[in-house]
Amino acid sequence: MEPTSPSKKVEACDxxxxxxxxxxxxxxxxxxxxxxxxxxxACREKAQKKNQECQACKE
Incomplete structure (x- = not known):
């Protein structure tokens, strides 16, 4: 498993x-x-599953 770094970008919705x-x-x-x-x-649903806010949905 790869270590995660604090500067690593949150996975984008593809x-x-x-x-x-x-x-x-x-x-x-x-x-x-x-x-x-x-x-x-799709991004919103993915973010909800991870309990995160969808960045792309704000644009």
């Missing part, structure tokens, strides 16, 4: 469909609203 949509649309989030909403929901 949502491949959103990443792919943004790549196809030159990072224009307005064209990826469904993927963005799905990403936020």
């Amino acid at each position: 949502h491949k469909p959103l990443q792919e949509c943004l790549l196809r649309n030159n990072n224009d989030r307005s064209k990826c609203m469904k993927e963005w909403e799905d990403f936020q929901r």
Whole structure:
């Protein structure tokens, strides 16, 4: 098991469909609203399971 360091970034929510949509649309989030909403929901659920606040949901 890897030791964790205090400076280690908290695991980010990874949502491949959103990443792919943004790549196809030159990072224009307005064209990826469904993927963005799905990403936020998945991130929020993941954060709730870990009892943490979803950083991406604040953006």
